[in-house]
Amino acid sequence: MRSIQSTLFTLLVASGAACADTTLNLTQGVSPISRDVYQLHMTIFWICVAIGLVVFGVMFYSMIYHRKSRGAKPANFHSHTWLEITWTIIPVIILVLMAIPATKVLMNMNNYDQEDVTIKITGYQWKWHYEYIEDGVKFFSNLATPYDQMQNKAPKSEYYLREVDHPLVVPVHKKIRFLITSNDVNHAWWVPDLAVKRDAIGGIINEAWAVIDKPGVYRGQCAELCGINHAFMPIVVVALSEEGYKNWVAQQKGQATSGEADIAREWTMKELMDKGESVYNGICAACHQPGGVGMPPTFPALKGSKIATGPVADHVNIVVNGKSGTAMQAFKNQLSDVDLAAVITYERNAFGNNTGSLVQPVQIKALRDGKSMDEALAVKPSAAGAAAVPATPPTTPSTTPTVAPAGAAPTAAPAGTTPTAAPAGTTPTAAPAGTTPTAAPAGTTPAAAPAGTTPTAAPAGTTPAAAPAGTTPAASSxxxxxxxxxxxxxxxLSTCVACHQQNGAGIPPTFPALKGGAIATGPVDGHIDRVLNGKQGTAMVAFKDQLNDQDLADVITYERNAWDNNTGTLVTPDQIKAARQQGQNNK
Known part of the structure; x- marks a missing residue:
């Protein structure tokens, strides 16, 4: 018996020494709260061990030494006042002793003063949305494990079901305050290494905080049963140094110095046309068509239109600010200065428009900064890409082409006179149709334009990128x-497959099939509305706040052309933006 007791005691001591390393125990984590929780846990654990030893010791002692076979006889009494008082007082004292350290830890866990970073965390079925309150950065974080691994069609990676496309990035040694809520059903944001586990409940903000001691990657998951994809809702927290975090924020906000240099520098016609074509095909082609022919009357043609061939100011204004009462929305908050300048330049020189007009990004920036339209269009980029400078008077030679004032027409030389040579290195101004073109730079011979046509002006040394009349952009539909x-x-595969299945067959009747379905093969407007706004009374949730315009356009396009649906429909971000705007107008 003594040998068995000695062995059990040795095993107990050995297990206590190794308890911090076992995966069955809590981890100490990487934050002060996590270590406090661990120490509290171990304190309570050993108190429970001591209580268990005493209670079970008395029980086994009584069973061994007071058993019937040894002639023991039970006492005959119904109550003992002092005994009952004693075994009531002792547990109360034990509970008080346990409550004191627990209360200290609990109060510390709820101390949200003097935070350095505040992050709002919103649970969705089945992803997380992170919003950095001070820095203005926000994004969705989705499971990144390939679907083939979930279907056992590919070897599982090391972090199977615990990897995301956009992790939560935080700085070390800073107090991070988490505001946790939900957009739909209940979730729970749980990262063991941070000792943070809070329910995410719609309409309620729960709070937590952490200070991470060392850089690293810390993983967690949703800890509240939240639906069919509950197991596919991981959390990944990446802790960086303070400098690394600042660089990450700058990258997310698009405030790299190269971006500012791109705005300030002078762009050639070819650069703007190449950039503008990609922007147009991705944003504008859905409404105005690749050939600029539009879909009148809702989406007017740009080819030969008054906007694309008229005053530059009118064109810039309608693209930047939109037009009320029409489907033309404002793009000032959707596109960058470079994208806006490039797409306007492209529209004015593609589809046979060939105006020769060139809008620089610095001019769009000047308009954003509060300058009037005429003042903004008069701003010229600096040759070295530094700060922009106001346009110089016409008498001063200039090496930078400027955009003609809104509505102004090039001045033709009087009949019989000699055209005035343009300053060396500048781009000659296109002559109006049927007039004599302005003379080319000194020392060159201007090429006569065919009668009745307008020659296209291009930056010095470059070839105009405008497509011939009637042609379509290079990128095919x-x-x-x-x-x-x-x-x-x-x-x-990351958002829809759990309900509608990989082959689009769905799980009827709750999750209807998309293969051959009325929504996926019917009118595209109905399909967009269903994905954007969901359907009340069904399991179909709204994805307008969960996916960006590009992702929504792509997934709707996929559903309309996969599984032999083959509708040929190409949905673009511009259509999604228009649907969002229409939804706002209907409210």
Whole structure:
């Protein structure tokens, strides 16, 4: 008996020494709260061990030494006042002793003063949305494990079901305050290494905080049963140094110095046309069509239109600010200065418009900064890409082409006179149709324009990028559809597949099939509305706040062309933006 007791005692001591390393125990974590919780846990654990030894010791002693076979006889009494008082007081004292350290830890866990970073965390079915309150950065974090691994069609990675596309990035040695809520059902944000586990409940903000001691990657998951994809809702926290965190924030906000240099520098016509074509095909082509022919009367043609061939100021204004009462929305908050300048330049020189007008990003920036339209269009980029300077008077030679004032027409030389040579290195101004073109730079011979046509002006040394009249942009709709299908499949497999299945067959009647379904093969407007706004009374939730415009356009395109649906529909971000705007107008 003594040998058995000695062995059990030795094992107990050994297990206590190794308890911090076992995966069955709590971890000490990487934050002060996590270590406090661990120490509290171990204190309570050993108190429970001591109580267990005493209670079970008395029980086993009584069973061994007071058993019937040894002639023991039970006492005959119904109560003992002092005994009952004693075994009531002792547990109360023990509970008080346990409550004191527990209360200290609990109060510390709820001390939200003097935070350095505040992050709002919103649970969705089945992803997390993070919003950095002070820095203005926000994004969704989705499971990144490939669907083939979940279906056992590919080897599972080290972090199977515990990897995301956009992790939560935080700085070390800073107090981070988490505001946790939900957009739909109840969730729970749980990261063991941070000792943070808070319920995410719609309409309620729960709070938690952490100070991470060392850089690293810390993983967690949703800890509240929240639906069919509850197991596919991981959390990844990446802790960086303070400098690394600041660089990450700057990258997310697009405030790299190279971006500012791109705005300030002078862009050539070819650069703007190449950039503008990609922006147009991704944003504008859905409404105005790749050939600029539009879909009148809702989406007017740009080819030969008054806007695209008229005053530059009118064109800039309608693209930047939109037009009330029409489907033309404002793009000032959707596109960058470079994108806006490039797409306006492209529209004015593609589809046979060939105006020769060139809008610089610095002019768009000046408009954002509060300058009037005429003042903004008079701003010229600096040759070295530094700060922009106001346009110089016409008498001063200049090496930078300028945009003509809104509505102004080039001045033709009087009949019979000699055209005035342009300053060396400048771009000659296109002459109006039927007039004599302005002379080329000194020392060159201007090429006569065909009668009745308007020659296209291009920056010195470059070839105009405008497409011949009647042609379409280089990127074909077939290529765009193929690229959208590739992107859309990824969105579908990370967001929709749990309900509608990989082959689009769904799980009727709760999750209807998309393969051959009325929504996926019917009117595209109905499909967009269903994905954007969901359907009340069904399991179909609204994705307008969960996916960005590009992802929504791609996944709808995928659903309309996968599984032999083959509708040929290409949905673009511009259509999603228009649907969002329409929804706002209907409220």
């Amino acid at each position: 077939a290529d765009d559809l193929k690229a959208a299908m590739v992107r859309g499949e990824k969105v579908y």
